[in-house]
Amino acid sequence: MNLDWQGAWLSVIHHPLFGIAITLGAYQLVLAGYEKTRWVFLQPVLVSMLVVIGVLVACGLDYAEYRKSTDILSILLGPATVALAVPLYLNLRRIRQLFWPVLTTLVIGGVLATGLCVALGWVLGADHMILMTMAPKSVTSPIAMLVAEQIGGVAALAAVFVLITGVIGGIFGPGLLTLAGVQSPEARGMALGLTAHAVGTSAALQEGEECGAFAALAMSLMGVATALSLPLAVSLVA
């Protein structure tokens, strides 16, 4: 009997569930590894991403096919963003008490995060398209993609920069804040959500509900503020 091994292999890797399988598998593997070792570099999003890319390249699959088969996961990102309203609401009293610190940090921190990135990119010699794509890197990717397009960047690349920023924030953010002596969960959450959007917020949620709520608050405020003011600022400068 001659079994069609190659055909079976091809139908497995091209099955719509294959993308889901490697994503779920990689994620759980990384989580289990993190539980065991507590090693900060095992940031779930980053390492799962690397594992999935490795599997895709090894199997000769392209991103478009993977993206299509994981649509069901991506589509849940919307309701998950909406769900951030719940921790926000539960911490509303605390947020009201800290209204002025939140607003001040949003304005100064937000301008610094965006301005510093563009200035550094300019000094290091990135071209105009890259600069405009990097400018909205601290906000959640749907907003960043819209804004990047408006000011002359590339939407898909903006999503990548947003992601790199988030992942670095998720890995080093909590450590940096501890080094700087930032102890209160409100301040830690605010800093993580403001500069590292959803990935920072998920890191903040791991620290606790209050920290997560301030991260969600900072992320949404930063998103709205960037969407409204960055196109305006760019048109004034140019």
Next chain:
Amino acid sequence: MLLRGLTWLVLFQLLGTALNHLILSILPGPIIGLVLLMIYLMVRGEVSESISLAASSLLRYLPLLLVPPAVGVMVYAGQIANDFWAIVGSLVLSLMISLTFAGWLMQKLIDRQHTEHQPNPREPS
């Protein structure tokens, strides 16, 4: 219970999508949905058990949901390699500086508000 909560979340997002299309094209649907749900919760004055269950279940898996868009990096490997140092340098440095600064500033402002409004006898300073 979980399904009912999930239905609410989806409904708010769809409402956000409609508003995004009609008037607020600058803000994405999910963010408008977040604001709407927030207003709804403030008006109701409590979080129903179903919404709370659905929200906490979804948020637990937020990192997992972010993996597929993250894998998109592989498509742009070439462009990133061209401007590698400028990109990595500015992204990493600006993030580290602004994140630390934002945390420090917020902490200072919180501490100052505490000493102004509610002096705590156990904590001198």
